[in-house]
Amino acid sequence: MSTYDTNGGRHGHDGSDGSHGHAVEVSQTPTGRHAVRLTDDPLADPGRPPHEPRRTDVSARARQRAERQVAAMFGLSTLAAIGFVVAFVAIDKDAFVSLPLFGEIGAQNLAFGLCLGLSLLLIGTGVIHWSRKLMTSPEIVEQRHSMRSPDPDREYVAAAVKEGSGESIVGRRPFLIGGSLVGALGAATVAPLITLRDLGPLPEDKLRHTAWAEQHQIVFEHSNLPIRAADVPIGAMITAKPKDVEDLNELAKAVILILRLEPDQVQNARQLELGYEGIFAFSKICTHVGCPIGLYERETHHLLCPCHQSTFDVLDGAKVIFGPAARSLPQLRITVDDAGYLVAEGDFDQPVGPSFWERG
Amino acid sequence: MKSLSARRRHPLALAALLLIALTSTGGLYAVFSGGQPAQAASSQSLAIQEGRELYLNSCSSCHGMNAEGTTDGPTLVGVGAAAVDFQVATGRMPATIEARQIPQTTRRFTQAEIDQLAAYIASLGPGPAVPPAAEYDPAGGDLAQGGDLFRTNCASCHNFAGAGGALSRGKYAATLSGVDPKYIYEAMLTGPQSMPVFSDTTLTPQEKRSVIAFVTHITQEGNPGGQGLGRVGPVSEGIVVWIVGIGALVGAAVWIGAKAT
Numbered sequence: 001m002s003t004y005d006t007n008g009g010r011h012g013h014d015g016s017d018g019s020h021g022h023a024v025e026v027s028q029t030p031t032g033r034h035a036v037r038l039t040d041d042p043l044a045d046p047g048r049p050p051h052e053p054r055r056t057d058v059s060a061r062a063r064q065r066a067e068r069q070v071a072a073m074f075g076l077s078t079l080a081a082i083g084f085v086v087a088f089v090a091i092d093k094d095a096f097v098s099l100p101l102f103g104e105i106g107a108q109n110l111a112f113g114l115c116l117g118l119s120l121l122l123i124g125t126g127v128i129h130w131s132r133k134l135m136t137s138p139e140i141v142e143q144r145h146s147m148r149s150p151d152p153d154r155e156y157v158a159a160a161v162k163e164g165s166g167e168s169i170v171g172r173r174p175f176l177i178g179g180s181l182v183g184a185l186g187a188a189t190v191a192p193l194i195t196l197r198d199l200g201p202l203p204e205d206k207l208r209h210t211a212w213a214e215q216h217q218i219v220f221e222h223s224n225l226p227i228r229a230a231d232v233p234i235g236a237m238i239t240a241k242p243k244d245v246e247d248l249n250e251l252a253k254a255v256i257l258i259l260r261l262e263p264d265q266v267q268n269a270r271q272l273e274l275g276y277e278g279i280f281a282f283s284k285i286c287t288h289v290g291c292p293i294g295l296y297e298r299e300t301h302h303l304l305c306p307c308h309q310s311t312f313d314v315l316d317g318a319k320v321i322f323g324p325a326a327r328s329l330p331q332l333r334i335t336v337d338d339a340g341y342l343v344a345e346g347d348f349d350q351p352v353g354p355s356f357w358e359r360g
Numbered sequence: 361m362k363s364l365s366a367r368r369r370h371p372l373a374l375a376a377l378l379l380i381a382l383t384s385t386g387g388l389y390a391v392f393s394g395g396q397p398a399q400a401a402s403s404q405s406l407a408i409q410e411g412r413e414l415y416l417n418s419c420s421s422c423h424g425m426n427a428e429g430t431t432d433g434p435t436l437v438g439v440g441a442a443a444v445d446f447q448v449a450t451g452r453m454p455a456t457i458e459a460r461q462i463p464q465t466t467r468r469f470t471q472a473e474i475d476q477l478a479a480y481i482a483s484l485g486p487g488p489a490v491p492p493a494a495e496y497d498p499a500g501g502d503l504a505q506g507g508d509l510f511r512t513n514c515a516s517c518h519n520f521a522g523a524g525g526a527l528s529r530g531k532y533a534a535t536l537s538g539v540d541p542k543y544i545y546e547a548m549l550t551g552p553q554s555m556p557v558f559s560d561t562t563l564t565p566q567e568k569r570s571v572i573a574f575v576t577h578i579t580q581e582g583n584p585g586g587q588g589l590g591r592v593g594p595v596s597e598g599i600v601v602w603i604v605g606i607g608a609l610v611g612a613a614v615w616i617g618a619k620a621t
Binding site for chain 1: 505508509512513515516517527528531551553554555556557558559561562564567581582583584585586587588612615616620621
């Protein structure tokens with residue numbers, strides 16, 4: 001006789017005292033198998049508890065009350081559904097009601113939500129109440145059927161497959177047909193991939209150039225009016241674009257932010273060189289994933305992208321000082337024309353917006 | 361008398377005492393320094409003089425005796441009357457705490473005193489003046505144009521619905537809800553604290569009116585779809601769905617699974 005430790009012990013060491021945890025006695029039977037007898041198993045199936053009748057099972061009054069409750073829920077649900085229709089017809093869609101905690105909210109949508117919500121909720125609670133209080137309550141055990149098919153079925157299918165594959169090989173060169181079929185299936189699968197070409201023309205070098213060119217006038221994004229350098233105050237932030245460019249794809253690449261800073265605060269020689277008397281033009285497209293940057297903290301001189309909080313220091317060439325962006329914002333070289341209006345001096349010297357595969 | 365002595369340890373007692381001391385010192389100084397020939401002064405220069413008194417009492421400790429600025433506060437030369445009106449009338453100035461961002465508090469000066477202060481600061485150097493009422497009347501604005509401008513220039517910080525939002529390191533863009541159109545205009549004009557400057561040359565008065573019309577409209581209209589949840593977008597909506605919505609589902613599941621009695 002040996003002991004079997006249910007706390008994770010291996011099959012019995014003779015003389016083990018089984019002092020920790022609960023032990024199972026194992027004895028050798030004439031067939032050679034171990035017969036196991038539970039002595040004190042905490043995980044043993046306690047069996048089903050005795051069935052306790054519900055109040056509605058024993059009291060006719062309780063049952064009738066539950067029936068009335070369920071019917072009332074379904075009836076109220078119907079009324080709420082009718083209320084939904086009434087709300088659609090009777091309530092002005094522009095009317096507002098004022099509720100404590102909710103403020104001014106649309107009256108019709110409020111009625112829609114309350115009526116439809118109540119209607120669906122009462123159907124649900126009615127059905128659950130019905131099943132819990134009135135439908136039969138004894139617990140039922142339903143055994144799951146075996147996943148494995150019966151042996152005669154398995155043998156029949158195996159024989160049919162064998163027979164079919166034997167019959168389908170005609171002639172003496174089975175691989176001629178088999179091989180050509182594999183080729184046909186492969187070609188039919190691959191051929192539709194050509195339609196991916198319809199996703200658009202190849203980008204070519206469009207990602208590397210924008211609409212900006214030598215002497216291209218810079219205009220306000222909102223009014224299309226040219227920007228006079230003298231009209232840009234210190235601390236200003238202007239969203240600007242190239243004049244007479246209508247194509248939205250081009251504008252999406254070319255949009256810039258005009259900032260004016262105290263020139264002696266700027267520490268970056270190249271930034272000063274590309275700017276004009278403290279006016280600097282940076283690409284407005286974040287180098288992370290291309291959101292428009294619009295969050296400018298005038299006192300700290302930080303430009304933030306509102307999407308992922310990439311932060312660029314506009315006192316130091318718009319270098320990234322925080323966040324997921326990997327590159328500085330491209331800066332546009334600007335100057336003024338004879339009338340004192342801001343113009344570009346050529347395109348950006350690097351692609352704007354997010355990095356891409358071939359950028360290098 | 362008892363109530364006064366009982367309040368002597370009130371947090372504001374020190375401030376009140378200081379205010380009394382400063383006012384009386386300033387007042388005595390004004391009396392004994394002989395004053396200016398009042399009969400010759402026009403009402404404008406009188407306002408500047410009164411404004412200077414107020415300035416010396418309440419502002420000079422941070423902004424310097426001549427508004428030249430110190431390590432505690434920037435120079436006020438050239439900020440203009442509009443900046444003074446915005447900062448003092450919205451209770452941001454005089455600042456009572458040293459913080460990354462001076463919060464809006466209750467106003468501590470009358471409009472007449474603010475006008476005097478503004479006149480004094482405006483006399484130090486040219487700057488934007490307080491706009492006349494017609495300039496910031498939202499009735500004169502174009503809602504569609506205002507919405508366009510707001511989304512391009514303002515929404516990054518102040519949120520798409522003007523609810524305000526976080527900036528870096530504890531700073532924030534204030535909510536625009538309930539802000540007087542005059543102060544929206546002055547804020548655009550002068551760029552207080554972190555805000556960029558939108559001068560009349562970069563955003564014309566007509567465009568500013570449109571922005572104000574849009575802001576007034578969007579912050580005053582109700583929420584057609586129900587509780588706005590602060591109108592800050594998916595964060596608060598997600599929290600409500602996860603806590604209230606899933607909480608209700610868990611409750612329903614417990615009820616369905618409970619044994620009927």
